[in-house]
Amino acid sequence: MSDLIERARELDERDPLAAVRASFVLDTATDPATGTAGVYLDGNSLGALPANVPGAVEDVVRRQWGELRIRSWTESGWWTAPERIGDLIAPLVGAAAGQIVVGDSTSVNVFKALVGAVRLAGGPEAGRDEILVDASTFPTDGYIATSAARMTGCTIRPVAPGEVPAALGPRTAAVLLNHVDYRTGRLHDLPALTAAVRAAGAVSVWDLCHSAGALPVGLDAHGVDLAVGCTYKFLNGGPGSPAYLYVRAGLQDRFDSPLPGWNSHAEPFGMRPAYAPADGAVRGRVGTPDILSMLALEAALAVWSRPDVTVDAVRAKSLALTDFFLECVAAYVPAGRVEPVTPQAHGERGSQVALACDDAGEIMERLIAAGVVGDYRAPDVLRFGFTPLYLSFTEVERAARVLADTLG
Numbered sequence: 001m002s003d004l005i006e007r008a009r010e011l012d013e014r015d016p017l018a019a020v021r022a023s024f025v026l027d028t029a030t031d032p033a034t035g036t037a038g039v040y041l042d043g044n045s046l047g048a049l050p051a052n053v054p055g056a057v058e059d060v061v062r063r064q065w066g067e068l069r070i071r072s073w074t075e076s077g078w079w080t081a082p083e084r085i086g087d088l089i090a091p092l093v094g095a096a097a098g099q100i101v102v103g104d105s106t107s108v109n110v111f112k113a114l115v116g117a118v119r120l121a122g123g124p125e126a127g128r129d130e131i132l133v134d135a136s137t138f139p140t141d142g143y144i145a146t147s148a149a150r151m152t153g154c155t156i157r158p159v160a161p162g163e164v165p166a167a168l169g170p171r172t173a174a175v176l177l178n179h180v181d182y183r184t185g186r187l188h189d190l191p192a193l194t195a196a197v198r199a200a201g202a203v204s205v206w207d208l209c210h211s212a213g214a215l216p217v218g219l220d221a222h223g224v225d226l227a228v229g230c231t232y233k234f235l236n237g238g239p240g241s242p243a244y245l246y247v248r249a250g251l252q253d254r255f256d257s258p259l260p261g262w263n264s265h266a267e268p269f270g271m272r273p274a275y276a277p278a279d280g281a282v283r284g285r286v287g288t289p290d291i292l293s294m295l296a297l298e299a300a301l302a303v304w305s306r307p308d309v310t311v312d313a314v315r316a317k318s319l320a321l322t323d324f325f326l327e328c329v330a331a332y333v334p335a336g337r338v339e340p341v342t343p344q345a346h347g348e349r350g351s352q353v354a355l356a357c358d359d360a361g362e363i364m365e366r367l368i369a370a371g372v373v374g375d376y377r378a379p380d381v382l383r384f385g386f387t388p389l390y391l392s393f394t395e396v397e398r399a400a401r402v403l404a405d406t407l408g
């Protein structure tokens with residue numbers, strides 16, 4: 001045990017991102033029973049609060065809203081916030097500017113993207129009447145894909161991501177995949193799967209909820225057609241912060257949104273009875289943006305402008321943290337008590353570790369009571385998220401030790 005504690009200390013000393021932790025609000029108070037502070041391993045569900053956000057939100061509320069009132073739509077940049085903040089997210093997912101718009105929830109963006117994808121592919125009229133969807137998808141994507149299929153005259157086929165290439169055919173219109181599986185933490189092969197979808201003449205839609213802000217995505221480099229993602233996990237935008245939609249530049253002029261609200265009109269203040277879509281990423285907008293959440297997100301993204309915070313540095317630390325956690329779990333937890341379901345191979349691992357365990361629900365309750373906050377996913381998964389911007393190796397070692405005590 002003392003070896004791993006010492007190793008954690010050394011890893012923290014050499015950690016190039018160690019100083020970034022001070023940009024977040026985390027527990028500092030120590031628990032009198034254990035003599036230690038809590039460990040937050042649920043940033044893959046709700047990221048921690050960036051320290052600059054309360055002040056930024058206060059300014060939005062008191063000055064921009066309270067004093068400038070409606071003038072803020074122009075003078076405080078409210079109207080253009082969806083595209084401006086999209087351009088802040090773009091480099092984090094490997095996209096050039098002008099292709100991402102922020103707004104609505106991931107669920108709503110899955111709907112826009114998937115119906116848009118079927119329309120781009122030509123749909124049933126062009127003989128493309130099948131949507132393939134990741135069989136292990138986060139449920140909302142599956143529910144929405146099913147409805148999108150009904151509305152577009154398509155059928156839906158659940159397929160394991162690895163089997164997508166074999167399932168593709170001349171009838172495939174669109175393929176909806178998760179970059180990282182929310183339960184297991186498995187990272188899917190976005191470059192190869194996107195290429196296979198493209199070769200079949202279908203349109204790819206990726207859900208980046210569990211990868212954006214944790215690892216390189218390379219949307220442009222890999223030719224992804226459409227993508228969506230949330231901002232409240234590894235981007236730390238806050239509870240219910242708005243999601244985003246990526247439409248590849250080459251498809252934007254043909255993207256036909258199923259939710260053509262007035263914000264995406266070419267002339268939104270023309271108040272015309274007929275719809276005419278705007279050019280560019282704006283076409284993905286719907287209605288009035290949720291300014292308070294959106295500007296909290298903008299402040300949260302400021303951490304990515306630090307020179308030491310790069311996606312590659314984050315990825316390197318994420319792999320080091322998850323490797324170290326798995327090593328500590330193997331050393332501390334009696335053999336057979338938990339089973340890692342997250343792949344060992346770096347190329348197949350997101351930024352979380354999932355451990356299967358029979359009494360996972362009860363164990364997680366006890367872990368949280370002991371200050372180690374992860375989450376539980378039915379029926380048997382203990383899920384631990386690792387946010388490299390604010391986690392230390394010392395905390396990771398402590399979490400594994402508390403887990404071993406709890407399981408014992």
Ligand SMILES: Cc1ncc(COP(=O)(O)O)c(C=O)c1O
Pocket residue numbers: 105106107108138140141178182207209210230243
């Ligand atoms: C992969 C994935 N897609 C979608 C969602 C949910 O999206 P929404 O923000 O619409 O609730 C989540 C939420 O955790 C998710 O993990």
